[in-house]
Amino acid sequence: MxxxxxxxxxxxxxxxxxxxxxxxxxxxxxxxxxxxxxxxxxxxxxxxxxxxxxxxxxxxxxxxxxxxxxxxxxxxxxxxxxxxxxxxxxNSEAVAEMAMALTLAVARRVADFAARIRSGEVVERADALGVELWHRTVGVVGMGNIGTRVARKWRGAFETPLIAYDPFAPRDAWADIPHERVDDLTALLKRADVVTLHLPLTSQTRHLIGAHELTLMKPDAILVNVSRGGIVDEDALYDALKAGRIFGAGLDVFEVEPPTTANKLVSLPNLVATPHAAGSxxxxxxxxxxxxxxxxxxxxxxxxxxxxxx
CATH class of the missing domain: 3.40.50.720 (NAD(P)-binding Rossmann-like Domain)
Known part of the structure; x- marks a missing residue:
């Protein structure tokens, strides 16, 4: 053979x-x-x-x-x-851990601070303001195996209220996890402090998060994608991050991989990028x-x- x-x-x-x-x-x-x-x-x-x-x-x-x-x-x-x-x-556990790691890195500006310190800049504590995640609302898009693990981690470690969106999950999904389920993605985007994506790339989910969806999110919200590149419209995300319309984003997946400086997103200090390494x-x-x-x-x-x- x-x-x-x-x-x-x-x-x-x-x-x-x-x-x-x-x-x-x-x-x-x-x-x-x-x-x-x-x-x-x-x-x-x-x-x-x-x-x-x-x-x-x-x-x-x-x-x-x-x-x-x-x-x-x-x-x-x-x-x-x-x-x-x-x-x-x-790799569900590893991917769920990466979703948490990216969110925390964005919220506490870990990559931004590390890069600035390495460059020789003196970063003053007064300029080092991130956002706390304790009791913040987490919106989980995709209630499958990885989404479930992520939900449990947020609930257990940060006592976060959970909002879930998944038109394909059974109605009794997450019966043992305190959460609110919504039938409209818009409702989740408007209320969540963290939007974390855990769904496959299909014709229905391509650019699920685009310019309109990003305008619905809170100005201090964080977007995380450890699923597949293409679910997020990268041009729209660049515009939103550059203008400060959301606090930041953590991406493990991109439309063109591995990510390089050819992708303008990686130049932004409020983006944390990893090279599709969540399961690695x-x-x-x-x-x-x-x-x-x-x-x-x-x-x-x-x-x-x-x-x-x-």
Whole structure:
């Protein structure tokens, strides 16, 4: 069996796969021609198009690390009889922690202060005003696994009132978490001190947070996105942050990744940026990498993978 690993993976999954297959790694020049003889592939963010599936006539399995599958043409995979599986839930705790970290970093201006001190500036305490989050209202957009963990953390650590918005979650979701559920995103945006996004990128959620939505938020509100780039309109967010219409934002995801200085957002002191690293802990990467390999091997052996998406 010929398996191509097209993105950089933690050694745990690579080593497991190498015990069972002829493996070509991402940094091998042969990887560019994976379509010719790949029986299976392991990917993280590598995009897979309809053309890819049409060319890869031997391909039987795509094993993807992470929950998001917006980079894979699932309809094309189905048409060509390719099984696609992912690893939902493995990195939920790590992503939830990053959502908290970004929010706190924005609120207390951690990145801004660090950059100014490193540059040699003397930062006076009188100019070092952030915002406190104790008892502030947190609006959670997306009541899935990660959104639930984030809600529990805010409630437990900061005793925050919670507002939740998710038109797809069951009506009895979060029955054990004190919260108010709203059916209109506008209601959440107007009242929340922190708006934290935990939802997939779809045609319905693309630019869910745009210029209009940002005008609804409080002037001292914080926006956090650890979901997918594209959910937030970055041009609109730049204008809002530059004009001080909201206090700040923390983004782990961008429309073009990894983020560089080519993105004008990263020049703003009230933005904290990380490079789609919310799930990137040693613990999470080892577990997730191994699960990718295990599911691929299960499919090849004729078993049902733990999480099939196509």
């Amino acid at each position: 010929k398996v191509y690993i097209l993105d950089k993976f933690h050694p745990a999954g690579v080593e497991l796969m190498q015990q069972h297959a002829d493996v070509v790694l991402w940094d091998d020049p042969r990887a560019a021609n994976w379509h010719q003889d790949a029986d299976a592939i392991m990917v993280r963010m590598w995009p897979l198009t309809a053309e890819d599936f049409a060319k890869a006539t031997r391909l039987k399995v795509v094993a993807k690390q992470g929950v998001g599958v917006n980079t894979v043409d699932l309809d094309a995979a189905r048409r060509h009889g390719v099984t696609v599986c992912n690893t939902p839930g493995i 802990t040693e613990d999470t990467q080892a577990r997730s990498s191994r699960l990718v390999a295990e599911q691929l091997l299960d499919v090849v052996a004729g078993k049902e993978p733990l999480s099939r998406v196509a």
